Amino acid sequence: MIGETISLNGSEYKIIGVVPRGWTGNLRAMTPEIYAPMMMGSLVPSDGNELDSRGDMSIFVKARLNQGVALVEAQGVLDRFAESHRRSHPEQWQADNVITLVPTVEVIMNPMVDRIIVPAAAVLIVVMLLVLTIACANLAAFCSPRRWIAGRKLPPAWHSEPRGLL
């Protein structure tokens, strides 16, 4: 399999490896099946200058802190970076544009999206527990119908039916 080619958007690409099972991509809910170099722009629907254009804002950025560097310290450097870009590229970096840092371990997809999916996931879990409870109650009722019926003080005619059957 390694060294074989796969056709992507009409061009052949050589397969060099497989990512580990636990890696589900940068946006966890949208697991990629292909990882390619950023330089292969033919895989991106664009006008061809996405690597030069400051207007093409579509890149998610991750960074690794130097050992011993605090988040606040890194934020200070990024504040200066943003200020410099607001001056040098005012068209793309408007006056209110800033850079924010969030530890990766605190992010599921994107902090904006996480605000929606975390409560939604909590609701789904509650629904799941309710369905499980109902299923268990159904199962319990199936397993002990005589005792359940007996406890209901039903008319004698109803009681006589199971005895007849058995």
Place this chain on the structure above:
Amino acid sequence: METLFRDLRFAVRRLVKKPVFTTIAIVSLAIGSGANTAIFTLVKAVMVGESPAKRPQELVEVYRATAGFSHATFSYPDLEELGLDTGEVFSGVAGSRISFVQTDVDGGVEVLVAELVTGNFFPMLGIPPLVGRSLLPSDDISPGAHPVVMLGYGAWQRRFGGDPG
């Protein structure tokens, strides 16, 4: 034990006598179990899955906050400059973007989710390849000059049956 068997026999007889009720009950349980499995799989994948990245506590997400979006993305020139200008605090800055690509499958066309990553993406995260090798900085130098890809685990299983060769 005898009571239990009697109850079970009775339950089966009742169920056989009421096929509509039995069908509804079985379908309800099947849907409930299926829905639970689907929900749990989704929640596990999105929220519980542990990243294979090395020293994840050192990793940060960098966002551009604009008037409309509090956590937005960057352009490629911005990414390059971030890498050059932040060496005093970051040991690495990497980028990725999502795209959809077409591939040929049995005479037809299939759309796949692709992630385009900078050459230092996997080395910086410390994610080793399961099979073969990772994308490296040397695979990401000149536009259009590096037709190589890594497969996601799912694509590897689905298309190649997990062949390690």
